[in-house]
Amino acid sequence: MSRSTPPGIEVADLVKSYDEVDAVRGVSFTVPPGEVFGxxxxxxxxxxxxxxxxxxxxxxxxxxxxxxxxxxVSQRDDVRRHIGLVFQDPTLDGYLTAEQxxxxxxxxxxxxxxxxxxxxxxMLKMVDLADRxxxxxxxxxxxxxxxxxxxxxxxxxxxVLFLDEPTIGLDPQTRSSIWRYIRALQETEGTTIFMTTHxxxxxxxxxxxxxxxRGEIVVxxxxxxxxxxxxxxxxxxxxxxxxxxxxxxEDHFGIEATVAEGAVTFHxxxxxxxxxxxxxxxxxxxxxxxxxxxxxxxxxMRYTGTTIRDAETGGVADQNRAMMRALAGAxx
Amino acid sequence: MSAVVADVVAAxxxxxxxxxxxxxxxxxxxxxxxxxxxxxAQIMMALIQPLLFLFVLGSGLESLSAATTDGVDLKTFIFxxxxxxxxxxxxxxxxxxxxxxxxxxxxxxMLVAPVSRSSIIVGxxxxxxxxxxxxxxxxxxxxxxxxxxxxxxxxxxxxxxxLLLAFTVTAFGVLVAVCIKQAQTFTSVMQMFLMPxxxxxGALYPVSGLPSWLGVLNRLDPLTYAVDPxxxxxxxHLEISESARRTLDPGVTWWGWDLPPLFExxxxxxxxxxxxxxxxxxxxxxx
Numbered sequence: 001m002s003r004s005t006p007p008g009i010e011v012a013d014l015v016k017s018y019d020e021v022d023a024v025r026g027v028s029f030t031v032p033p034g035e036v037f038g039x040x041x042x043x044x045x046x047x048x049x050x051x052x053x054x055x056x057x058x059x060x061x062x063x064x065x066x067x068x069x070x071x072x073v074s075q076r077d078d079v080r081r082h083i084g085l086v087f088q089d090p091t092l093d094g095y096l097t098a099e100q101x102x103x104x105x106x107x108x109x110x111x112x113x114x115x116x117x118x119x120x121x122x123m124l125k126m127v128d129l130a131d132r133x134x135x136x137x138x139x140x141x142x143x144x145x146x147x148x149x150x151x152x153x154x155x156x157x158x159x160v161l162f163l164d165e166p167t168i169g170l171d172p173q174t175r176s177s178i179w180r181y182i183r184a185l186q187e188t189e190g191t192t193i194f195m196t197t198h199x200x201x202x203x204x205x206x207x208x209x210x211x212x213x214r215g216e217i218v219v220x221x222x223x224x225x226x227x228x229x230x231x232x233x234x235x236x237x238x239x240x241x242x243x244x245x246x247x248x249x250e251d252h253f254g255i256e257a258t259v260a261e262g263a264v265t266f267h268x269x270x271x272x273x274x275x276x277x278x279x280x281x282x283x284x285x286x287x288x289x290x291x292x293x294x295x296x297x298x299x300x301m302r303y304t305g306t307t308i309r310d311a312e313t314g315g316v317a318d319q320n321r322a323m324m325r326a327l328a329g330a331x332x
Numbered sequence: 333m334s335a336v337v338a339d340v341v342a343a344x345x346x347x348x349x350x351x352x353x354x355x356x357x358x359x360x361x362x363x364x365x366x367x368x369x370x371x372x373a374q375i376m377m378a379l380i381q382p383l384l385f386l387f388v389l390g391s392g393l394e395s396l397s398a399a400t401t402d403g404v405d406l407k408t409f410i411f412x413x414x415x416x417x418x419x420x421x422x423x424x425x426x427x428x429x430x431x432x433x434x435x436x437x438x439x440x441x442m443l444v445a446p447v448s449r450s451s452i453i454v455g456x457x458x459x460x461x462x463x464x465x466x467x468x469x470x471x472x473x474x475x476x477x478x479x480x481x482x483x484x485x486x487x488x489x490x491x492x493x494x495l496l497l498a499f500t501v502t503a504f505g506v507l508v509a510v511c512i513k514q515a516q517t518f519t520s521v522m523q524m525f526l527m528p529x530x531x532x533x534g535a536l537y538p539v540s541g542l543p544s545w546l547g548v549l550n551r552l553d554p555l556t557y558a559v560d561p562x563x564x565x566x567x568x569h570l571e572i573s574e575s576a577r578r579t580l581d582p583g584v585t586w587w588g589w590d591l592p593p594l595f596e597x598x599x600x601x602x603x604x605x606x607x608x609x610x611x612x613x614x615x616x617x618x619x
Contacts, residue, residue, distance in 0.1 A: 055444060080446040081345040091437040095367050107359035108445045110352035111343045118341040152441075157343045188340050 006069030008033045008160045008192025013063035023049040025215040036193045038206030046215040068159040084158030086149045088165040094138035109156040123151035143174035163195035200296040213304045230294040233271030236263040238288035245284040356447040360455025368463045382418040402576030407478040412563040413535025418471045419498045423464035424522050427505020431518045449616040460502030468494040489565040497558040500604030507611040535559050540582035557596040560584045
């Protein structure tokens with residue numbers, strides 16, 4: 001870090017209750033400037049509520065949060081001047097061109113008109129949209145729109161950039177280019193990045209990860225440390241009778257297994273050595289075996305009791321909502 | 333990466349000030365214009381109804397009304413009302429842009445920006461007002477076709493009045509848009525207000541000697557106080573008999589008191605400002 005900046009984000013005992021339901025119950029963490037911080041958790045864990053409080057869209061019930069050194073309640077405008085936001089749902093004006101969308105943003109944020117054209121060129125180049133600047137956004141593909149949203153969120157050089165599922169629904173190529181921008185940004189401007197994602201392979205790119213479940217942060221560490229904390233190998237068995245297999249594993253080996261994505265899954269220290277014993281001692285027909293080193297999926301499963309893909313099936317509602325929005329747009 | 337580092341153009345967001353709020357209002361206003369000009373079909377659609385009233389209804393009913401208008405063409409008579417109609421329709425439907433911004437997500441872009449809620453509402457009101465008034469200008473340009481002279485005083489006066497009416501009606505529409513979050517409901521509510529407001533206002537008939545129930549409704553309709561000054565302006569520049577003037581442009585009265593046009597103008601302005609004020613308060617509270 002070249003400039004001396006306050007912590008990107010500082011959160012202490014943050015609580016948000018809606019009608020006596022605690023959506024967020026006492027969350028604390030600090031994100032140093034320039035860090036890429038991943039925020040994971042099943043749907044309904046309280047991630048969005050936390051983000052909304054950090055970007056001043058919701059008032060905490062109690063506790064405090066500072067973003068870029070400013071209090072999210074008492075210095076709301078200062079927080080807003082220093083953050084950029086890229087939401088999961090689109091917030092571009094499809095009838096305006098890419099350039100007009102960026103121009104609108106620059107004017108709204110009061111950026112010095114002298115730097116606007118240069119900054120706009122730079123952002124459009126970064127997201128590879130310079131040649132489409134005069135095209136209405138409604139002619140853009142989903143990936144192009146997301147890239148433009150990122151460019152717009154960066155127009156005013158925010159110190160902290162919030163990305164809510166920035167790569168969801170995008171093809172692998174666009175996803176990797178979005179990660180390239182995120183890294184470039186961190187290097188060139190020292191921007192702190194706070195992001196949520198459902199993709200565990202992407203969470204690996206984060207400097208640190210927090211996993212949230214039922215309104216609380218259950219674990220927070222680097223991806224490496226988290227994987228090491230799970231320790232054991234993961235064994236997934238395809239069986240003819242999962243219930244019988246679960247019972248047998250418990251009886252014979254004292255292992256508590258769960259069914260995840262259709263396979264009987266459990267953790268043991270040395271997977272390869274254990275598998276032959278399973279074949280020898282289990283009465284249930286086994287149709288497939290997979291042994292893997294711990295991944296962030298295992299970390300997620302260990303701390304939330306579910307895989308992120310199972311957790312995500314609750315996300316179908318979100319997808320429907322996105323589709324309704326798209327239809328509403330087409331109706332206009 | 334180091335080459336990029338050297339080239340970075342960093343922007344800075346200044347603290348909130350009157351100047352930054354003014355810029356925000358201006359860009360919100362400009363976006364309304366850009367959106368509208370990009371949508372020529374809508375400009376034409378908004379013209380169809382006023383033109384139907386003016387030329388089809390006006391010409392069709394002419395033979396019935398000729399006996400009672402002292403030689404004044406019905407089209408000439410309803411011209412001020414039709415000008416107001418064009419403004420009214422456009423303003424009410426332009427206010428829907430706030431509902432659409434919410435529905436399509438763009439509102440969020442404005443809500444998280446370091447600008448006050450007031451600036452968003454003021455920008456929307458001024459944007460809608462500008463568009464509605466320009467729609468009125470297109471109808472005003474047809475004056476010669478209905479024997480209304482292009483007199484500078486008349487044109488400027490009507491223009492000012494159209495701007496004012498456009499502002500007040502947009503403020504009303506924005507207020508409704510702040511309270512009603514669904515686009516479909518908004519459209520139905522607007523439909524519910526539109527025709528009654530227009531028919532009761534006296535845009536199509538003189539407001540003296542009405543049945544008492546209609547007279548009361550007419551005095552309650554804010555549009556009445558916009559149509560009346562416009563009609564005065566137009567009739568001041570027509571060469572017609574004194575009796576025709578008295579019959580067709582009697583002016584609005586309250587218990588026998590003739591309302592001065594400037595008083596009516598002031599009422600429309602106050603009403604517009606009040607509705608914008610309530611809209612701002614409501615918007616700041618709920619968003």
